[in-house]
Amino acid sequence: MYNKQYLNFLSGLILLFLSHSLMANVITIEITGTPFNPIKIAVVPFQWQGQNLPPAEIASIITSDLYRSGRFNPIKETELTSKPVKGSEIVFADWEKLDVDYVVVGQLNQRNSKYEIRFELFDVFRGEQLSGYNIPSRTKQLRNNAHVISDIIYEKITGQKGDFATQVAYVTAIKKQKQLQYSLHIADSDGYNAQQIVISDEPLLSPAWSPDASKIAYVSYEDHRPLVYIQETATGKKKKVISFFKGINGAPAWSPDGKKLALTLSQGDNPDIYIIDLANNSRTRLTKSFAIDTEPAWSPDGRFIIFTSDRGGKPQLYRVPSIGGRIQRLTFDGEYNARASYSPNGQNIVMVRGEGGKFQIAVLDLGTGFLRILTPGNLDESPSFSPNGNMIIYATENQGKGILAAVSLDGSVHQRLKLQQGSVREPVWAPYGRSR
Amino acid sequence: MNQIKLLSTGLCVLVLSGCGLFGEKVEETDITEETTQTQQQTTPSQETTQPTGQQVQPQTNNVTTNNNGNTGQQSNNAVTQGLGNRPNTQLNEIKEPITPPTERTIYFDFDKSLVRSDMQNILAKHALYLSENPRATIVLEGHADERGTREYNLALGERRARAVKQVLILQGAYADQIEMVSYGEEKPVSLSHDDESWALNRRVEFVYQGQ
Numbered sequence: 001m002y003n004k005q006y007l008n009f010l011s012g013l014i015l016l017f018l019s020h021s022l023m024a025n026v027i028t029i030e031i032t033g034t035p036f037n038p039i040k041i042a043v044v045p046f047q048w049q050g051q052n053l054p055p056a057e058i059a060s061i062i063t064s065d066l067y068r069s070g071r072f073n074p075i076k077e078t079e080l081t082s083k084p085v086k087g088s089e090i091v092f093a094d095w096e097k098l099d100v101d102y103v104v105v106g107q108l109n110q111r112n113s114k115y116e117i118r119f120e121l122f123d124v125f126r127g128e129q130l131s132g133y134n135i136p137s138r139t140k141q142l143r144n145n146a147h148v149i150s151d152i153i154y155e156k157i158t159g160q161k162g163d164f165a166t167q168v169a170y171v172t173a174i175k176k177q178k179q180l181q182y183s184l185h186i187a188d189s190d191g192y193n194a195q196q197i198v199i200s201d202e203p204l205l206s207p208a209w210s211p212d213a214s215k216i217a218y219v220s221y222e223d224h225r226p227l228v229y230i231q232e233t234a235t236g237k238k239k240k241v242i243s244f245f246k247g248i249n250g251a252p253a254w255s256p257d258g259k260k261l262a263l264t265l266s267q268g269d270n271p272d273i274y275i276i277d278l279a280n281n282s283r284t285r286l287t288k289s290f291a292i293d294t295e296p297a298w299s300p301d302g303r304f305i306i307f308t309s310d311r312g313g314k315p316q317l318y319r320v321p322s323i324g325g326r327i328q329r330l331t332f333d334g335e336y337n338a339r340a341s342y343s344p345n346g347q348n349i350v351m352v353r354g355e356g357g358k359f360q361i362a363v364l365d366l367g368t369g370f371l372r373i374l375t376p377g378n379l380d381e382s383p384s385f386s387p388n389g390n391m392i393i394y395a396t397e398n399q400g401k402g403i404l405a406a407v408s409l410d411g412s413v414h415q416r417l418k419l420q421q422g423s424v425r426e427p428v429w430a431p432y433g434r435s436r
Numbered sequence: 437m438n439q440i441k442l443l444s445t446g447l448c449v450l451v452l453s454g455c456g457l458f459g460e461k462v463e464e465t466d467i468t469e470e471t472t473q474t475q476q477q478t479t480p481s482q483e484t485t486q487p488t489g490q491q492v493q494p495q496t497n498n499v500t501t502n503n504n505g506n507t508g509q510q511s512n513n514a515v516t517q518g519l520g521n522r523p524n525t526q527l528n529e530i531k532e533p534i535t536p537p538t539e540r541t542i543y544f545d546f547d548k549s550l551v552r553s554d555m556q557n558i559l560a561k562h563a564l565y566l567s568e569n570p571r572a573t574i575v576l577e578g579h580a581d582e583r584g585t586r587e588y589n590l591a592l593g594e595r596r597a598r599a600v601k602q603v604l605i606l607q608g609a610y611a612d613q614i615e616m617v618s619y620g621e622e623k624p625v626s627l628s629h630d631d632e633s634w635a636l637n638r639r640v641e642f643v644y645q646g647q
Contacts, residue, residue, distance in 0.1 A: 180623070203622035205586050225617050226590065248594055248618060251587040264587065268598075268616065271591045292591040308588055314547075315588055339585040352585050359583060379629065381585055397629060426586065 029190065031068050033413040038073030039157060041066060041102040042095065045077060046117070047085040050110025056142040058108055058117055058149070064190065065150035065164040068415045069390055070408025075100060087120045087129055095124045102130075102157060106149075114138055119149050121156060130156045143192055163387040164189055167430040169197075169207045169216055170395075170404060174422035184218060186233060189386070189393075189429065191404060191417035197233060207426060208252045213433020217241065217252035217261060228252045228263055230278075241276065253296050253305075255322070262286075262296035262305055262322075273307050275322065286320050287327065297341040297349075298322065306330065306349060308338040317351060331364065333371065339382065340364075343389040348409075350374075350383040350392055361394050361407065374411040382426045393427045534569065537561035540642040542600065543635060546581070549595040551603055559603050562642055567608030576600050577641040578618040581634035586620055593618030600640045 043063045048054040066072035075098065084090045084105050095103050106119035120132035131152055137145045144165055151162030166189045173180045182204040187194035198204060202221035209216055210230075217230045227249045231238035242249045247266035254261060259278055264271045273286040273296045287293040291311035298305060299322075306319045315338045317330040331337040336354025343350065346366075353362040353373065361375040361383045374392065383394040386406075393406045398416065402423035406415040417424075542555040551559060566572055578593030578600075597616040605611055626633035 175627075182622075203619060205590075205620075205622060221619070221622070247616070248590055250590055264591070266591065266594055271594070292588060292595065294587045294591050295585060308585065310588075315584070336584060338588050354584060357583075379582065400627075400629060 029064060030416045030418070031064060031413065032415075033070070033408075035070050035073055035408070035412045036410055039071060039102065040075065040100050041072050041104065041153075041157075042075050042080065042098065042100045043104040044080065044083050044085070044106075046106040046108045046119070048108050050108070050115070054108055055115070055139055056108070056146065058106065058119075058142070058146045059104070061143060061146035061190075062104065062150045062153065065147060066153065068190075068406060068408070068413055069154065069164075070410055070413035071154070071158060071390070087122060087132070090122060092122075092124050092127045100124055102153075104149075104153060108142075111136075115142060117142070117145055117149070121153050143188060147188065147190070160390070161388050161432075163390070163429075163432070166387055166432065167213070168384075168393055168404075168427050169209065169430065170424055170427040171204050171207065172422040172424050173402075184216070186216075186430075197231065197236065205426060206251055207428050208254055209428060209430045209433070210254050211256055211258045211431055211433070213430045217254065219250045219252070226250050228261070241278075247271070248294075251295050253298055255298055256300055256302045262298060264294040264296065273305060273320070275305075284324065286322075286324055293318075295339045299342050300344060300346045306340050306342070308340070315354075317349070331371075337362075341384065343385050343409075344387060345389055348389075350385060352381050352383065361392060363392075363409065372411065374407045374409075375405070375414075377405075380405075382428075384428045386429045387432045391429075393429050395425045395427060534565075536565050536569075536572065536574075536642070536644045540644075541639050544596055544638040544640070546583070546634070546638065547592065549592065549599045551599055559600065560607060563604045563607030563609050566604060566610070566613050570610060570613065573613050573615070573645045575615045575617060575643040575645060577623075577643055578616065578620075579623060579637055579639050579641070580621045581637040582621045582624065582629070583634065584621075586622070590618050590620035590622075593620045596638075596640050 043059045043066070046058045063074045066074050079098065081094055081098065082091065085107050086105060090103060090105065101124055103122045103124060104119060106117065109116045109118065115137045117135045117137055121130045122128065123130050133152070135145050135148070147165035150164040154160070154162035154164070167186050168189055169184060169186050172183050172185060179201060182200050182202065183196045184198035184204050184207055185194045185196050197216070198218070198220070200220060200222055202224065205219045207216050207218040214234065215230050215232050217228060219226050220229050228241040229238050230241055241252070241261060242263070242265065245265050245267045247268040248264055248271050251264040252261050253263070261276045261278060263274055263276060265274050270290055270292065272288055272293050275284045275286060277283070286305060287307070287309070289309065289311050291309050293307055293309045293311070295308040296305045297307070303322060304319050305322050306317055308315050309318050312329065315336050316332070317337050317340050318327050319330050320327045334353055334355050336359070338352050340349045340351040342348070349364050349366060351362055351364065353360050358378050359380055360373050360377055361380045362371055362373045364371045375394065375396065377396040379397045381395050383392050385392055390409050391406050392409065393404060395402055396405045397403070398418065402425045404417040404424050404427050407413070537558065539558045542551065542558050545552065566574065576597040578595070578597035580589035580592045594616060597618055601614045601616060604614060621637070624633070624637045626636045
């Protein structure tokens with residue numbers, strides 16, 4: 001009798017476990033493509049020391065991270081000839097034979113209700129340790145801490161800060177009865193751990209992170225017209241930014257110092273670009289034309305605003321000093337160039353490019369003027385740089401549904417995140433800001 | 437038993453006086469010619485009969501009464517009978533409320549806000565209605581298809597609504613009758629990703645208020 005109850009209890013636990021992992025699997029990730037000059041790395045499966053199944057596959061999270069960056073080519077688990085778990089167990093000659101430059105080994109240990117992740121990174125050629133940490137974790141932190149490890153590995157090897165342990169925001173639209181229901185979500189940069197922060201029967205669009213990643217500005221139709229709101233992600237508190245004007249209040253973009261918002265106001269006439277000082281709500285008008293001017297974005301140094309305008313007949317990109325001044329056209333090539341944003345180093349801008357009925361993501365190198373198309377889609381939109389500028393997340397269409405995708409800046413590696421239900425659009429990558 | 441009788445007589449009365457009580461029925465029948473029950477009509481009709489039937493106005497209880505139930509007057513030699521005044525025929529006008537034109541969507545070409553020639557007719561009907569009904573107000577909802585960027589499409593939807601507003605005003609509508617809101621590509625009527633759907637989604641909808 002006792003045994004039976006115990007068994008029931010156990011199977012209950014297993015079910016809970018399964019349903020938990022099912023919930024975590026609301027998205028599927030597909031990574032395709034071959035990096036141009038990849039760094040070869042082996043991430044050996046982490047040894048699990050605990051009961052039942054490991055709560056997270058740390059090594060595979062790290063492997064996916066490194067692969068989707070386009071900088072690494074992690075070798076497959078089936079190609080491994082040994083599976084060391086500690087530095088002392090590594091035979092470097094074995095890894096040289098596999099033509100591997102770096103090896104990551106580690107363990108995931110259960111400590112009562114908590115865990116401890118242990119990892120070490122080695123340079124095969126030098127035969128020496130580059131990094132190693134022991135990271136205590138609660139269950140909820142495991143995935144994020146795996147991303148933190150990816151960040152450490154990425155930075156040690158490339159010299160550039162990693163951005164895997166960051167977040168993205170995006171909008172979903174789900175058909176409920178005959179209506180669409182709109183929600184704004186925040187998730188890990190690989191799409192996991194999604195949390196809903198706004199839900200509405202009226203459209204939501206244009207989410208924009210504050211530079212410290214503590215707030216999101218967005219456009220909501222909850223008042224049956226487009227108005228800009230700012231919401232604190234931690235508390236859910238929100239306020240209206242502009243509510244005095246008829247017509248469009250849209251396309252919010254934070255200044256790099258977080259003190260101002262550039263946005264589009266139409267006042268029932270042609271939409272123009274304005275800058276609102278958030279401290280006193282004073283506004284500066286930057287454009288005045290008989291055309292559509294919208295989608296402002298700041299340069300990282302805060303000196304310029306780029307925006308979309310059809311003043312030349314078709315939507316093209318223009319630039320204006322953020323204090324006002326002469327407007328300069330940036331794109332001349334192509335039928336449709338819109339919704340641009342700067343890379344974090346200010347050298348590139350990413351945009352939506354329409355040509356021959358296809359809308360794709362393209363990057364313009366501001367130094368050389370060279371434009372590169374990064375994505376193959378027909379209806380790709382809303383590109384957003386990752387905080388270190390090495391990846392771009394965007395929205396695309398798959399089997400009639402909006403899904404999220406990411407591409408490395410060099411266009412070599414593509415990644416698709418598929419959610420189980422609804423249509424996903426408008427991803428925006430959070431800046432480093434605070435870490436969770 | 438008594439109660440049943442009472443009830444049924446009550447019903448009879450109701451039925452008899454009824455056609456007026458339930459007068460919403462659009463029955464144009466009652467051309468109630470005053471008929472005489474008896475042989476000779478000595479008095480010619482004093483009034484010219486009005487030609488029409490009874491018109492029943494919606495939602496009013498018009499009881500058409502055949503008034504003057506008069507009684508005959510008699511003398512010894514000649515029998516006359518007064519017919520009383522011929523009853524006035526009451527004309528209750530049927531008036532359907534004037535409603536806005538039924539076609540309430542017009543469509544646009546890709547990235548265009550010019551009102552197409554095949555849409556002018558629909559627009560003209562709305563302009564006429566608005567100008568003749570100055571108390572009617574309308575919201576023009578501008579929409580775009582999913583191609584291109586969302587904020588640009590928001591602006592495009594508004595430009596379409598504005599173009600429609602201008603035409604309506606040129607044709608006699610008043611500016612204060614017309615509000616605009618653009619939904620860009622956010623509220624498609626068709627969710628497929630093809631030319632047919634896009635053509636349906638590039639539109640301005642006429643949403644009359646208070647209806």
